[in-house]
Amino acid sequence: MRALAVATAIAVAATGAGPIGVTPAQAQRAAGAMPIIRDTEIEQLLRDYAQPILKAAGLAKQNVKVVVLNDRTFNAFVMDGRHIFINAGALFDAKTPDEVIGVFAHETGHLAGGHLLKLREQLATAQTASVIALLLGVGAAVGGSRMGAGGGDIGAAAIMAPQSAIQRSLLAYVRTQEDQADHAGVKFLNATGQSPRGMLELFKRLSSESLFNSRYIDPYMQTHPMPAERVASLEVLAKASPYFDRKDSAELQARHDLMRAKLSGFLERPDTVARRYPLGDHSLAARYARAISAYRHSDLRQAVAQIDGLIQAQPSDPYFYELKGQALLEGGRANEAVAPLRQAVQLSHGAPLIQIMLGQALIGSNNPKFAEEAVVLLRNALMREPEAPEAYTQLAMAYGRKGDLAQADLASAQAAFGRGDMMTARQLATRAKTRLPVGSPAWVQADDIVNLKPNSNARN
Numbered sequence: 521m522r523a524l525a526v527a528t529a530i531a532v533a534a535t536g537a538g539p540i541g542v543t544p545a546q547a548q549r550a551a552g553a554m555p556i557i558r559d560t561e562i563e564q565l566l567r568d569y570a571q572p573i574l575k576a577a578g579l580a581k582q583n584v585k586v587v588v589l590n591d592r593t594f595n596a597f598v599m600d601g602r603h604i605f606i607n608a609g610a611l612f613d614a615k616t617p618d619e620v621i622g623v624f625a626h627e628t629g630h631l632a633g634g635h636l637l638k639l640r641e642q643l644a645t646a647q648t649a650s651v652i653a654l655l656l657g658v659g660a661a662v663g664g665s666r667m668g669a670g671g672g673d674i675g676a677a678a679i680m681a682p683q684s685a686i687q688r689s690l691l692a693y694v695r696t697q698e699d700q701a702d703h704a705g706v707k708f709l710n711a712t713g714q715s716p717r718g719m720l721e722l723f724k725r726l727s728s729e730s731l732f733n734s735r736y737i738d739p740y741m742q743t744h745p746m747p748a749e750r751v752a753s754l755e756v757l758a759k760a761s762p763y764f765d766r767k768d769s770a771e772l773q774a775r776h777d778l779m780r781a782k783l784s785g786f787l788e789r790p791d792t793v794a795r796r797y798p799l800g801d802h803s804l805a806a807r808y809a810r811a812i813s814a815y816r817h818s819d820l821r822q823a824v825a826q827i828d829g830l831i832q833a834q835p836s837d838p839y840f841y842e843l844k845g846q847a848l849l850e851g852g853r854a855n856e857a858v859a860p861l862r863q864a865v866q867l868s869h870g871a872p873l874i875q876i877m878l879g880q881a882l883i884g885s886n887n888p889k890f891a892e893e894a895v896v897l898l899r900n901a902l903m904r905e906p907e908a909p910e911a912y913t914q915l916a917m918a919y920g921r922k923g924d925l926a927q928a929d930l931a932s933a934q935a936a937f938g939r940g941d942m943m944t945a946r947q948l949a950t951r952a953k954t955r956l957p958v959g960s961p962a963w964v965q966a967d968d969i970v971n972l973k974p975n976s977n978a979r980n
């Protein structure tokens with residue numbers, strides 16, 4: 521698992537979609553600082569949660585992606601038609617799969633209802649930026665002032681916005697959309713034979729938390745107003761479902777537990793992890809959380825021994841090998857990381873994020889024999905993960921090892937471009953062009969970077 525401070529891919533996508541009523545500069549600043557978590561295991565599980573719902577909603581072909589934000593508050597939202605955002609805090613808060621699936625069902629209800637577009641139309645007459653920001657929750661949801669991620673001023677403005685007539689009428693409109701999304705969500709759950717119980721219980725819990733804890737309200741409550749009558753009508757709807765008492769499968773629950781353990785191990789302080797997963801807890805999830813915490817905060821040797829125990833318990837789980845490789849790689853033992861990462865790539869059927877990590881280990885091992893293998897791996901991974909700037913950095917190093925300076929320059933230019941450093945990107949691409957055969961595919965790629973205009977959204 522890796523937490524990225526800046527994810528330009530989403531920033532560009534979000535800006536392109538134009539979060540309603542927010543200036544592009546504000547949006548870019550807010551979205552550009554989105555702290556994103558990339559992890560094959562978690563993304564695969566969330567895809568398995570979301571895919572049946574999206575299919576039931578007729579959105580299977582739209583390639584909607586779930587993006588996990590590194591934020592401990594509870595939040596989930598849609599900002600364009602292509603991403604469902606969910607905070608790590610929400611995943612951690614949800615003890616069962618059906619709660620997360622319920623959140624996805626609701627957000628998919630917004631997508632299927634075309635709510636973003638309709639809201640945009642409603643807002644065409646509204647002038648007050650703060651009102652718009654409040655409704656969208658862009659400030660609250662994306663600004664993440666608690667994360668210090670920038671853009672918090674939008675949220676602050678939203679909170680201080682005066683109660684005006686227009687705001688009230690728009691809020692009423694948003695509530696209608698919330699009811700519609702609940703209805704649609706339950707419909708999708710029914711269509712997939714899943715229980716709406718998790719969705720109901722989660723919303724009940726959030727609703728009562730906001731009643732008793734006005735000091736701190738999760739961003740989700742700001743973007744998804746949850747008055748008692750909404751919860752009451754959801755309850756009627758949910759309990760009418762023939763699947764209300766259906767439980768998540770044991771297999772799904774086990775994967776869910778591992779996801780929460782992983783988030784805890786990576787994101788929480790060691791003492792918190794130790795409290796949540798005490799030594800007496802011998803479950804796989806608890807051992808996973810403790811092993812991750814050990815590698816992050818204490819002894820590598822001890823951590824590797826714990827991870828080996830996990831591998832022994834579940835030898836076909838690619839993510840235990842991935843963890844072992846990551847621990848060794850980050851512990852300065854790239855050479856030893858290669859073997860477990862090879863296993864992880866194989867068992868995950870070539871997951872691109874794991875391929876990128878293996879590429880990094882191959883290069884870090886300083887073995888010239890590995891350079892060509894790293895090039896092939898990284899290029900393969902980048903075809904499926906084109907927005908991974910760190911993979912371009914690794915690719916540049918691999919080409920450097922091979923003495924292919926033209927390709928190294930091009931990859932470095934792509935890495936700089938991914939980081940948003942356009943000046944460096946253009947300089948390196950210009951140099952790459954002088955070393956590449958005119959008109960070759962690599963030359964064309966370099967030329968594209970040279971000719972990009974500042975602040976261009978051309979990538980999406």
Ligand SMILES: [Zn+2]
Binds near residue numbers: 627698
């Ligand atoms: Zn909603």
